[in-house]
Amino acid sequence: MPELPEVETTKKELKLILLNKNINKILVNTNSLRVPIKKNKIKKLEGSKVVKVSRRGKYLLIATNKNYTLLIHLGMSGRLIYKKKKYISNKHDHVVFIIDKNLFIILNDPRKFGLIDAIMNEKVFNCNYLKNLGIEPLTNNFCSEYLKKILVRSKTKIKNFLLNQKIIAGLGNIYVSESLYDANISPLKISNTLNKKQIFKLCQSIKKVLIKAINSKGSSINNYKSPSGLLGNFQDKFKVYDREGKNCKNKNCNKKITKVVISGRSSYYCKKCQKI
Numbered sequence: 001m002p003e004l005p006e007v008e009t010t011k012k013e014l015k016l017i018l019l020n021k022n023i024n025k026i027l028v029n030t031n032s033l034r035v036p037i038k039k040n041k042i043k044k045l046e047g048s049k050v051v052k053v054s055r056r057g058k059y060l061l062i063a064t065n066k067n068y069t070l071l072i073h074l075g076m077s078g079r080l081i082y083k084k085k086k087y088i089s090n091k092h093d094h095v096v097f098i099i100d101k102n103l104f105i106i107l108n109d110p111r112k113f114g115l116i117d118a119i120m121n122e123k124v125f126n127c128n129y130l131k132n133l134g135i136e137p138l139t140n141n142f143c144s145e146y147l148k149k150i151l152v153r154s155k156t157k158i159k160n161f162l163l164n165q166k167i168i169a170g171l172g173n174i175y176v177s178e179s180l181y182d183a184n185i186s187p188l189k190i191s192n193t194l195n196k197k198q199i200f201k202l203c204q205s206i207k208k209v210l211i212k213a214i215n216s217k218g219s220s221i222n223n224y225k226s227p228s229g230l231l232g233n234f235q236d237k238f239k240v241y242d243r244e245g246k247n248c249k250n251k252n253c254n255k256k257i258t259k260v261v262i263s264g265r266s267s268y269y270c271k272k273c274q275k276i
Contacts, residue, residue, distance in 0.1 A: 002074045004137070004170030005213035006224050006232065007058050010080055013227045015053040017082055018062065018099065023048050027096040029089070034075060035115040042095070042118050044068065057133045057169030061124060069124045075113030081106040082227035105227070133169040137206050142168070144200040151191045151199060158194065159187035159262050162206075171206070174219055174241050177268050179206045181240045186274040187267040188260070212237065240268040248273060 002010070026046055028039045048064035055061065060080075062070040072080070083104040087096065095107040095116055107116060119127045135142050154161050162168060162176045171179075180187050182205035185198055194202070218224060218232035221242070225231055235242075239249050244259035248270040255272040 001058075001076050001172055002078070002218070002224055003058065003172035003175055004055075005175065005210060005216075005234065006218035007055050007060060007074065007170070008214050009218045009226050009232065010074075011053055011055040011060055013082070014060070014062070014080065014105070017103070017227065018050040018053055018105070021050050021099050021103070023050065023064065023097055023099060024101055025098040027098070028094070029096070030094045030112075032112060033094060033109065033115050034073075034113050035117065037095070037116060038118070042070075042116065045070065045118060056125070056130050057136075057165060058172075059129060063121055063124075067121050068118045069121050071115075071117045071119055071124065071127070071129060072107065073115045073129070075109055075111065075115065077111040077223055078107065078109035078114035079223065079225055080227045081108050081229070110223075132166050134165060134167040135169065137168050137170060138210060142203065142207070144196075144203045147199050147203055148196070151194055154191035156191055157187060157262055158185060158189045158191050158202075159265075159267055161191045163265070168206075173265055173267075174221075174238075175206075175209055175213060177241045178213075178239060179209045181269060181274060182209055184273055184275060186271075186276040187262060187269050189276045240270065243268055 023045055026043055028037055028042055031037045045064055045066055045068055048066035050062055051065050052063040058073060060072040087104045092108045092110045093106045094109055097105040150167060159176060162171055183202040185202060213234040216232055216234035217230060219234040220231040221235050240257050243257040246257050248255050248257060250273050253272050255270055257268055258271055260267050
């Protein structure tokens with residue numbers, strides 16, 4: 001699933017491509033994504049101009065001058081594809097935006113877990129998709145004091161705590177695993193047992209890992225590519241994720257990376273470097 005760095009990478013490319021461009025036509029080829037597509041609502045944006053491209057958590061937001069914002073979630077396998085040449089339909093191309101007559105932005109999603117909707121601009125951040133999202137981890141408001149206030153009330157494993165989108169928006173399995181390794185904290189550790197030093201380190205590690213991943217254009221595992229078709233390369237920098245049985249990258253450690261399933265999700269960590 002595209003997580004914050006992949007969605008941020010997509011947002012940055014779309015901003016360069018779409019800002020101040022006109023959406024001439026919208027082709028809706030299916031109505032059976034995770035949330036049924038309201039075709040008539042989406043089609044209202046034909047003839048509009050894109051005035052802003054942003055991100056909230058794992059959601060892309062494309063605001064237009066027709067007082068509607070396109071809200072897009074890429075689900076498990078979705079991506080947005082940018083094409084200049086003549087468009088040739090693919091069976092997984094569910095929505096196609098024709099931009100200024102000769103550019104195409106295509107929502108392609110083989111597993112159909114993504115979604116797209118049109119929300120009035122003034123209501124977008126209070127819509128059902130976004131209103132309960134937690135803090136953005138790359139903002140100044142996300143700090144050790146914020147984490148401390150919430151962690152003290154939580155008796156869940158720290159891995160599950162960090163994956164909760166109502167607490168922190170945008171984190172997923174990859175970047176939680178990598179952040180916990182960087183902070184030397186086991187994914188099995190109970191949230192309210194972290195001390196002040198660990199909380200501070202965890203906050204810094206989350207920001208550090210996310211920034212590095214964004215600078216690497218995200219992680220291209222499975223089928224993620226940016227709209228222009230570029231692969232991310234943060235997967236080449238993984239310290240623990242998907243490295244079960246491989247040597248820990250800490251030069252002072254002689255252990256191998258362990259895989260454990262927590263609430264149905266695979267988690268990777270070093271038992272020596274990451275303490276409970």
